[in-house]
Amino acid sequence: EDKVVQSPLSLVVHEGDTVTLNCSYEVTNFRSLLWYKQEKKAPTFLFMLTSSGIEKKSGRLSSILDKKELFSILNITATQTGDSAVYLCAVNTNAGKSTFGDGTTLTVKP
Amino acid sequence: NAGVTQTPKFQVLKTGQSMTLQCAQDMNHEYMSWYRQDPGMGLRLIHYSVGAGITDQGEVPNGYNVSRSTTEDFPLRLLSAAPSQTSVYFCASSNTGEAFFGQGTRLTVV
Numbered sequence: 001e002d003k004v005v006q007s008p009l010s011l012v013v014h015e016g017d018t019v020t021l022n023c024s025y026e027v028t029n030f031r032s033l034l035w036y037k038q039e040k041k042a043p044t045f046l047f048m049l050t051s052s053g054i055e056k057k058s059g060r061l062s063s064i065l066d067k068k069e070l071f072s073i074l075n076i077t078a079t080q081t082g083d084s085a086v087y088l089c090a091v092n093t094n095a096g097k098s099t100f101g102d103g104t105t106l107t108v109k110p
Numbered sequence: 111n112a113g114v115t116q117t118p119k120f121q122v123l124k125t126g127q128s129m130t131l132q133c134a135q136d137m138n139h140e141y142m143s144w145y146r147q148d149p150g151m152g153l154r155l156i157h158y159s160v161g162a163g164i165t166d167q168g169e170v171p172n173g174y175n176v177s178r179s180t181t182e183d184f185p186l187r188l189l190s191a192a193p194s195q196t197s198v199y200f201c202a203s204s205n206t207g208e209a210f211f212g213q214g215t216r217l218t219v220v
Binding site: 001004006031032034041042043045048088090092095096097098099100101102103105 | 141143145150152153154155160166168169204206207208211212213214
């Protein structure tokens with residue numbers, strides 16, 4: 001059975017802090033790993049990772065994948081209150097199936 | 111630019127009733143999926159499809175049926191609603207990359 005585990009489940013930080021969110025996986029026929037942000041509605045796409053060691057960046061957010069150790073991290077630097085959300089990790093397989101983790105709830109306090 | 115259209119947004123059912131959640135996409139995506147999201151949890155895969163005429167079960171398929179007669183449409187049927195099916199449901203479509211989500215259906219079974 002495909003499995004995606006995120007940690008921590010929740011995190012409270014203050015504005016300006018840097019956070020690291022973790023995602024580990026065990027799936028058959030890995031194709032890609034994706035990060036999404038969810039704020040009380042449907043998830044919105046952040047990154048898609050397919051190759052190990054190549055960092056993807058978008059502003060203060062960055063992510064990297066390790067296909068040997070089967071994990072990914074999502075970093076957010078200089079956090080802002082607008083970063084408060086649930087961050088979801090999902091793994092796509094070559095069979096067209098997408099499995100999500102339970103998410104990390106990030107709360108950024110002013 | 112409709113994307114993924116999911117209806118209805120809200121629904122209240124009595125135990126034992128049946129209903130169909132509608133999902134349509136206009137992006138010519140191969141893959142479509144249905145998820146449920148319970149409070150504090152990630153998205154759990156109910157059923158998915160890799161193309162017209164092809165469907166498969168996800169993690170939590172019991173009590174739900176799907177069909178994919180066209181590329182555009184992927185309805186989810188609740189056969190005999192139970193209180194345990196109270197949840198928020200999301201439909202999603204994709205090719206091999208990011209998933210595009212419908213707006214969600216908040217279903218309550220009383």
